[in-house]
Amino acid sequence: MSMSLKERLKDYIKSQSITIKDFERSLGMSNGYVNSISKGLGDEYMTRLIEKYPTLNIPWLLTGEGDMLIGDTNVSGNHSLGVNNGSVTHSFNSQLESSFLKAFEASQTQLTTTLAQLSTSQTQLINSQSQTTALIEQLAKSQQQISELINLLKDK
Structure with a gap:
């Protein structure tokens, strides 16, 4: 059985050696938000997540496919992420x-x-x-x- 988005997000948080509470605070989420996730993150939180945690592989978070962590801007050509002047761009395979x-x-x-x-x-x-x-x-x-x-x- 594959992991849910919430479980993958918790794994990422753990891999970063921070608490869920600190993670939620860093993205402006309410206390307990991560544990209440049932379907996905809202667009606003997703944008903040990409900006604050650029090593998180978003396709992995959403689908469970690929590796959890990426380099600063590229993962084997499958996912590129750029942050320029606050605008976030995604290119998915x-x-x-x-x-x-x-x-x-x-x-x-x-x-x-x-x-x-x-x-x-x-x-x-x-x-x-x-x-x-x-x-x-x-x-x-x-x-x-x-x-x-x-x-x-x-x-x-």
């Missing part, structure tokens, strides 16, 4: 791009399914609203008939 594309396509499929479910729910809601309106109109007619019957009975 085609295998990593492919895995991101697959994840994106899976997310897109899930979104399409969710939208279809929402559309079905919306149709059901509209039908329920129509039925409710019809029942309210029928109830109003029944109340009118009851009022007319009561008036007839009073007149006799």
